[in-house]
Amino acid sequence: MSNQNDPSADTHATDALEMSTDNAPVSDATIDTDTDTDNAIDAFFAPSGKKALAEDFKAGYVAIVGRPNVGKSTLMNHLLGQKLSITSRKPQTTRHRIHGILSNDEMQAVFVDTPGIHHNEVRAINERMNKAAVSALVDVDLVLFVVDSDQWRDDDLLTLQKLGETNLTVVLVINKADTIKDKGSILPLIETFNDSFDFADIVPVSALKNQNLERLQQVIASHLPLAAPIYDTEQITDRSERFLASEIIREKIMRSAGDEVPYDLTVQIDEFKDEAAHTDPKTGRRRKACTFIDATIYVERSGQKAIVIGEKGQRIKQVGMDARKDMEQLFDKKVMLTLWVKVKRGWSDDERALTSLGY
Numbered sequence: 001m002s003n004q005n006d007p008s009a010d011t012h013a014t015d016a017l018e019m020s021t022d023n024a025p026v027s028d029a030t031i032d033t034d035t036d037t038d039n040a041i042d043a044f045f046a047p048s049g050k051k052a053l054a055e056d057f058k059a060g061y062v063a064i065v066g067r068p069n070v071g072k073s074t075l076m077n078h079l080l081g082q083k084l085s086i087t088s089r090k091p092q093t094t095r096h097r098i099h100g101i102l103s104n105d106e107m108q109a110v111f112v113d114t115p116g117i118h119h120n121e122v123r124a125i126n127e128r129m130n131k132a133a134v135s136a137l138v139d140v141d142l143v144l145f146v147v148d149s150d151q152w153r154d155d156d157l158l159t160l161q162k163l164g165e166t167n168l169t170v171v172l173v174i175n176k177a178d179t180i181k182d183k184g185s186i187l188p189l190i191e192t193f194n195d196s197f198d199f200a201d202i203v204p205v206s207a208l209k210n211q212n213l214e215r216l217q218q219v220i221a222s223h224l225p226l227a228a229p230i231y232d233t234e235q236i237t238d239r240s241e242r243f244l245a246s247e248i249i250r251e252k253i254m255r256s257a258g259d260e261v262p263y264d265l266t267v268q269i270d271e272f273k274d275e276a277a278h279t280d281p282k283t284g285r286r287r288k289a290c291t292f293i294d295a296t297i298y299v300e301r302s303g304q305k306a307i308v309i310g311e312k313g314q315r316i317k318q319v320g321m322d323a324r325k326d327m328e329q330l331f332d333k334k335v336m337l338t339l340w341v342k343v344k345r346g347w348s349d350d351e352r353a354l355t356s357l358g359y
């Protein structure tokens with residue numbers, strides 16, 4: 001859906017203001033000559049990358065559930081060694097189910113990253129997040145129930161109650177172990193958890209500091225069924241680059257604007273165009289392959305728009321630069337990013353608007 005050319009969208013997209021960032025001239029794209037030929041030769045002689053799979057290969061779906069802010073996204077990102085899911089200090093930043101795929105010689109775990117399970121929610125968006133959290137539990141082979149080692153709350157019990165109604169295998173992941181000053185205090189904590197639920201395993205980790213994640217991988221593998229890989233073992237996500245691009249932009253805004261913007265701003269990718277390496281007909285110079293991405297950031301009020309843009313456009317400029325860097329790293333190609341900020345009042349209460357934005 002592109003609002004720029006859609007007259008019917010004007011009624012929603014009030015108070016539109018465009019902010020363009022990162023307008024480095026296209027000629028900045030590094031120029032190269034014979035690399036295409038070199039790459040083709042390298043690709044021809046490179047090993048196919050497909051190894052023979054172990055006969056006892058295991059594969060399955062793993063849901064990561066838990067209260068907002070316990071570190072679910074960080075855990076998945078660090079297990080994968082890649083940034084697929086957005087993280088910020090603000091709770092409820094995860095809005096979608098994201099499939100991250102972890103493959104090694106013995107197993108493939110397909111992660112479903114869920115939003116927290118919330119109750120007493122009034123707004124349509126939170127209801128949808130709830131549905132997504134519960135539906136993520138259907139048909140998974142294993143649940144990682146993540147808690148913050150420091151904070152045990154009623155919300156945790158609510159999730160545990162939901163898990164108790166299923167026959168799922170549940171591993172308790174006690175995250176943020178790095179924040180525990182007295183390591184001995186984790187033992188009574190483990191006992192408390194053990195008394196409240198029949199966990200298949202309990203693994204304390206620090207997702208952020210990569211502590212005990214190998215052990216967690218072994219535990220995951222031990223609970224997955226014998227099966228062939230579900231996805232290609234080279235693949236790390238089934239999410240499109242478009243989707244990942246929008247999540248990266250959203251993360252940069254949430255990180256930079258902190259508590260000043262609500263978590264329910266959304267980012268829509270208006271254009272995502274790959275341009276192959278070519279010779280510029282005007283200048284005769286070679287241009288590297290590049291992906292042009294145009295995105296619109298929707299906020300609810302003009303005050304929020306001003307915050308996202310920042311003084312003299314500084315914030316949006318920084319968001320654009322940081323997001324572009326992450327995208328270039330993740331997609332492994334050159335990116336030109338243009339951002340727009342628009343006010344779309346009340347969209348998070350509007351079921352139709354949510355659907356049109358892909359929720």
Ligand SMILES: Nc1nc2c(ncn2[C@@H]2O[C@H](COP(=O)(O)OP(=O)(O)OP(=O)(O)O)[C@@H](O)[C@H]2O)c(=O)[nH]1
Nearest residue numbers: 069070071072073074091092093094176206207208
């Ligand atoms: N100290 C410490 N902080 C962590 C750890 N894991 C995550 N965090 C921090 O906790 C905050 C929340 O992490 P997220 O991964 O976004 O949490 P989440 O559970 O996905 O949150 P929602 O998207 O709201 O459901 C971030 O500031 C992380 O950096 C950890 O092992 N140690």
